[in-house]
Amino acid sequence: MKKGILLVVSAPSAGGKGTILKELFRQDGNLRMSVSATTRQPRPGEENGKDYYFMSREEFQELVAGGRMLEHAEYVGNCYGTPREPVEEWLAQGLDVVLEIDVQGGAQIKRLAPDCVSVFITPPSMEVLEKRLRDRGTEDDETVRKRLAAAREELPHAEDYDYIVVNDRLEDAVEDMLAILRSEKRKYVRNPGFVQQVLNR
Amino acid sequence: MKKGILLVVSAPSAGGKGTILKELFRQDGNLRMSVSATTRQPRPGEENGKDYYFMSREEFQELVAGGRMLEHAEYVGNCYGTPREPVEEWLAQGLDVVLEIDVQGGAQIKRLAPDCVSVFITPPSMEVLEKRLRDRGTEDDETVRKRLAAAREELPHAEDYDYIVVNDRLEDAVEDMLAILRSEKRKYVRNPGFVQQVLNR
Numbered sequence: 001m002k003k004g005i006l007l008v009v010s011a012p013s014a015g016g017k018g019t020i021l022k023e024l025f026r027q028d029g030n031l032r033m034s035v036s037a038t039t040r041q042p043r044p045g046e047e048n049g050k051d052y053y054f055m056s057r058e059e060f061q062e063l064v065a066g067g068r069m070l071e072h073a074e075y076v077g078n079c080y081g082t083p084r085e086p087v088e089e090w091l092a093q094g095l096d097v098v099l100e101i102d103v104q105g106g107a108q109i110k111r112l113a114p115d116c117v118s119v120f121i122t123p124p125s126m127e128v129l130e131k132r133l134r135d136r137g138t139e140d141d142e143t144v145r146k147r148l149a150a151a152r153e154e155l156p157h158a159e160d161y162d163y164i165v166v167n168d169r170l171e172d173a174v175e176d177m178l179a180i181l182r183s184e185k186r187k188y189v190r191n192p193g194f195v196q197q198v199l200n201r
Numbered sequence: 202m203k204k205g206i207l208l209v210v211s212a213p214s215a216g217g218k219g220t221i222l223k224e225l226f227r228q229d230g231n232l233r234m235s236v237s238a239t240t241r242q243p244r245p246g247e248e249n250g251k252d253y254y255f256m257s258r259e260e261f262q263e264l265v266a267g268g269r270m271l272e273h274a275e276y277v278g279n280c281y282g283t284p285r286e287p288v289e290e291w292l293a294q295g296l297d298v299v300l301e302i303d304v305q306g307g308a309q310i311k312r313l314a315p316d317c318v319s320v321f322i323t324p325p326s327m328e329v330l331e332k333r334l335r336d337r338g339t340e341d342d343e344t345v346r347k348r349l350a351a352a353r354e355e356l357p358h359a360e361d362y363d364y365i366v367v368n369d370r371l372e373d374a375v376e377d378m379l380a381i382l383r384s385e386k387r388k389y390v391r392n393p394g395f396v397q398q399v400l401n402r
Contacts, residue, residue: 119387120389122395122396123399124399124402125398125399125402126399126400126401126402127402155396155399155400158396159389159396161389162388162389163384163387163388163389164389164392164395164396165387175383176383176384176387179379179380179381179384179387180380180384180387182376182377182380183364183377183380183381183383183384183385184384186364186365186377186380186381187363187364187365188321188359188360188362188363188364191365194323194359194365195323195356195357195359195360195365197326198323198324198325198326198327198356199327199353199356200327201325201326201327201328
């Protein structure tokens with residue numbers, strides 16, 4: 001059984017990552033979404049092991065100390081991270097696993113999981129990004145300005161990623177993601193014993 | 202205009218490269234086939250600039266000496282090589298260019314054109330390769346044995362290539378090649394100025 005691909009995906013604020021991933025999962029049955037661990041309290045309707053792995057700070061710290069978190073960070077007093085074990089299990093079964101991380105995480109994850117494939121999703125232009133934010137109609141001027149400023153800070157982090165996918169037409173972006181997964185599987189370095197198998201059969 | 206991709210393709214004897222490339226060209230209008238230069242005499246029906254660039258040994262050596270051949274070799278008294286200029290022109294126009302070379306050439310071309318993408322096409326097994334050779338019905342036992350022996354020598358050169366594509370089902374192999382071209386274009390290193398463009402627009 002060939003090992004799956006760990007696909008790390010990041011996008012700046014309002015980059016449209018959610019829509020692309022939803023369509024990607026619809027088209028590719030071999031994908032799994034990694035589940036984060038958190039020390040915050042479950043909200044009504046949230047399921048342990050599906051939405052998050054809910055755990056105490058002690059349990060969380062133990063995973064970190066044992067090198068059993070792929071990445072982790074703290075936000076407003078709560079810890080969030082990606083337990084390594086479930087991801088490794090899926091990969092060993094030949095499934096590909098998507099890991100969403102924030103745009104600051106690209107360099108970190110490449111150190112911790114060097115054979116991952118990282119994709120940075122970007123809007124085609126700041127103008128389009130602004131238009132999308134305004135068209136939502138849910139954010140006031142101040143919030144739109146803040147999100148645009150955040151995107152300006154976040155976009156240069158693309159350099160830590162293997163691939164850039166432009167979120168212009170949804171179908172193209174999804175096709176790009178599928179092509180990246182497919183071609184990565186054909187890389188010689190991911191198939192070191194293949195030629196010997198051909199020769200033996 | 203974004204630069205095209207130089208796609209270097211090799212396959213062991215009877216690897217099925219021709220069939221795959223034919224179908225790839227049918228599906229991808231952005232591809233051009235690089236034309237080799239040779240010092241041998243044109244055969245009836247061969248066209249200069251289409252089948253080969255026919256030239257004298259002096260002209261050929263001049264191109265080699267000037268670093269204007271991407272790769273070159275000598276077979277049975279004639280020189281064969283790939284002139285760099287027409288390839289570079291197509292690439293500059295944003296066209297992707299396929300360059301067929303023999304399996305010994307993989308390491309050489311990576312030195313001379315480091316941003317090329319190289320693909321090694323392999324049969325799924327020696328058994329299948331033998332069956333294909335016999336099913337052709339055009340080769341006698343001795344020739345089949347020679348070709349199989351050659352393939353055994355050639356297969357380990359796959360390690361000098363970026364990707365391995367298995368020639369099992371034709372549609373899958375072609376789909377792999379298309380995915381490789383598509384995903385390579387999304388690589389961050391091939392789009393170094395892209396984020397700045399997004400920020401400026």
